[in-house]
Structures are given as C-alpha cells and as structure tokens.
Amino acid sequence: MYVFRLCCIAVITAVSAFILKSHKSELVPLCLTAGGILIFLYAFDYLTESIEFIKSFTQTTGIENEIIRTVFKIIGIGFIIEVTASSVKELGFEGVADKLILCGKIILFVAAIPILSSTYKIIVSLINLA
Secondary structure, three states, X not given: OHHHHHHHHHHHHHHHHHHHHHHOHHHHHHHHHHHHHHHXXXXXXXXXXXXXXXXXXXXXXXXXXXXXXXXXXXXXXXXXXXXXXXXHHHOOOHXXXXXXXXXXXXXXXXXXXXXXXHHHHHHHHHHHHO
16 A cells, blocks of 8 residues: 555656646756655655564564664665665756766765674684684
C-alpha cells in the first residue's frame, strides 16, 4: 500500500508539472520540489518502522553501533546525492550533476573506511584463532 501511495504522489506531481509547463513554466521547478518533499516525508514515515527492527536486530546479534551508523550514513549520502543530481539534471545542468555524482562517490568511499577497518579487524582475529 505504501508503494501505491508513493506512486500516486509521483504521478500527481508529474501531471501537475506537465499542466503547469504549458501555462506557467516558472512554477514547474517549485511543483517538482514540493512533490519530491512530499514523497520523502511519506517515505521517512515508513522508514521509522524499519529502524526499530534494525535496532533490535543489532542488539540481538551484537553488531557494533558504529558499523550500523556508518552504513546508514553511506545510504543517506547516496540518496541525497542521487536526488540532488537528478533534480539538477532536470533543470538542464547535466555537467554539474555528473560532477556531483563523482564527488559523491569519493565521499562514499571515504565514509566506508570504518567498515573496511572493522572487516580487517574481524579477519585478523579469525586468522589468529585458527
């Protein structure tokens, strides 16, 4: 049901932007931004339920909180970069969007270093046990 509602919001936003494009084209970016914000707010409401599950999962398995925070940080950065780049592309600035995506990939690589470090520690400890 959540997916259907999200799709409805997206279709209503697109149709509204299409109608505005022929009458008041200067309002199209505002319409698309408003629709995007509504989609994100709705998706974040759904996300809170998943976060509760992940909290209980990490407590049960004993995974370090730092790793989980890093994973969520990476996912969040990826989403923000992708949405911003898509919005910039819609406005016709593909060069800027491509540079944003490249910089985002660099940031994601740097943000993943703590996970690589934790993986290395786990591998070393497993080798020492053998």
